[in-house]
Amino acid sequence: MTRSQNTSPSTASPAKGLTLVLGATGKTGRRVAAGLEARNVPVRLGSRSAHRPFDWNHEAGWDACLDGVAAVYITYSPDLAVPGATDAIQAFVDRAERHGVERLVLLSGRGEEEAQACERIVQRGSMDTTIVRASWFHQNFSEGAFVDMVLAGQLTLPVGDTLEPFVDADDIADVAIAALTEPGHAGEVYEVTGPRLMTFEDVARELSQAAQREIRLVSVPHEAFVEGVRASGAPKEVVWMMNYLFATVLDGRNAHLTDGVQRALGRPPKDFAAYARDAAATGLWRATA
Numbered sequence: 421m422t423r424s425q426n427t428s429p430s431t432a433s434p435a436k437g438l439t440l441v442l443g444a445t446g447k448t449g450r451r452v453a454a455g456l457e458a459r460n461v462p463v464r465l466g467s468r469s470a471h472r473p474f475d476w477n478h479e480a481g482w483d484a485c486l487d488g489v490a491a492v493y494i495t496y497s498p499d500l501a502v503p504g505a506t507d508a509i510q511a512f513v514d515r516a517e518r519h520g521v522e523r524l525v526l527l528s529g530r531g532e533e534e535a536q537a538c539e540r541i542v543q544r545g546s547m548d549t550t551i552v553r554a555s556w557f558h559q560n561f562s563e564g565a566f567v568d569m570v571l572a573g574q575l576t577l578p579v580g581d582t583l584e585p586f587v588d589a590d591d592i593a594d595v596a597i598a599a600l601t602e603p604g605h606a607g608e609v610y611e612v613t614g615p616r617l618m619t620f621e622d623v624a625r626e627l628s629q630a631a632q633r634e635i636r637l638v639s640v641p642h643e644a645f646v647e648g649v650r651a652s653g654a655p656k657e658v659v660w661m662m663n664y665l666f667a668t669v670l671d672g673r674n675a676h677l678t679d680g681v682q683r684a685l686g687r688p689p690k691d692f693a694a695y696a697r698d699a700a701a702t703g704l705w706r707a708t709a
Contacts (some may be wrong), residue, residue: 437490439600442466442474443497447559448527451593452493452600459601464489478507482515491523491600492516494542498527498657500528500535501664509538513545523548523606525599527592530555530611531673539609548606550599555674557693558614559589561627562704563663570627570705573635578642578666579620583675585613586623588690590623595684610680614689617675630696631705642666 436700439490441457443449444465456463464485466474476496486492494512496505504697516524526542530553539551560566588645599605618626624637628651654662681689699705 438462438464438488439491439493440466440474440485440489441493443493443495443527444470446495447557447563447589448592448596449493449495451589452596455593455597456600459597461601466492478485479511482512483519486516486519489516489519489521491525492521493525493527493596493600495527496538498661499532499664500538500659501532501668502534502657505534506537506541509541509688513542513547516562517545517547521547523550523600525550525552525596528553529669530613531669545571550596550605550607551609552595553597553609553611553680554587554592555613555669556584556586557589557592558586558690558692561623561696561697563589565658567704568629570635571707573633573707574638575620575624575627575635576638576645576648577620578640578645579637579670580639581619581621582670582672583617583619584670585615585617585674585677586692587612587614587681588695591681591685591689592617596683598684605684608684610684611678612676612680612684613676613678614688615677615691617677618692626693626696627705630693630700631707632700633707663686 439461439462441453441456444453444467453463453465464472466485468475473481474485475481496509524547525543526539526549528539528551541552542549550660557564562572566575595610595612622639624635627635645666646659649662650659
């Protein structure tokens with residue numbers, strides 16, 4: 421457990437009032453927003469399409485989003501590792517303090533030095549803070565960059581046999597919701613993982629079993645993969661992120677399990693096999709003729 425020098429004791433009560441959820445249309449953001457609403461917590465959605473639009477590149481619009489807000493769930497798109505993220509996070513924290521925000525929960529990245537620099541910015545402020553560190557989501561294969569590969573029956577990725585403890589976005593959201601609504605989480609750093617280490621070959625095997633058809637892993641050179649992402653017309657931020665994730669983060673640095681989900685929620689994290697069964701049951705991965 422890591423605790424900021426200036427954070428409140430972990431017994432601090434949660435902030436009462438309106439909660440701003442940034443990235444409210446993203447994998448974790450929409451889950452956090454839905455979970456808060458299910459608890460009758462008033463929520464303001466923070467996205468470019470919201471009634472009060474939030475855009476990390478348009479700081480002038482942040483005041484309207486922060487007006488009357490007591491707590492914020494912060495996700496930074498595309499990732500806290502991108503150049504300029506620390507400046508944006510510092511500016512947002514400063515503005516949140518001026519608006520009297522009481523609590524911040526930051527979604528951070530495991531094994532990302534740049535993300536940890538953003539964590540320190542959040543922790544240095546006067547507000548209660550909770551950090552949720554995560555890396556590869558289960559949902560990358562059903563809601564993210566790799567869903568088309570699953571549908572095609574072939575994961576074409578620049579990977580070897582590096583182990584990764586994939587984590588479920590529902591678990592991440594549940595940890596964030598607990599930190600936003602319950603006492604006992606201020607000052608905590610929850611590094612969250614799934615319950616086991618997996619290679620991408622393991623992932624392909626689990627996906628095949630759940631989808632009841634073969635989904636193969638095809639390993640390709642890193643440079644060819646990145647060039648393929650670029651040639652697909654993906655935004656430059658996405659190209660940068662894919663290059664960073666596979667060249668830097670997926671080097672074994674995260675090949676260990678942590679107890680973040682258990683500590684925060686008092687239950688074990690969801691296994692990839694259970695996620696794959698649930699996703700397959702929706703018909704999402706059903707092959708089309």
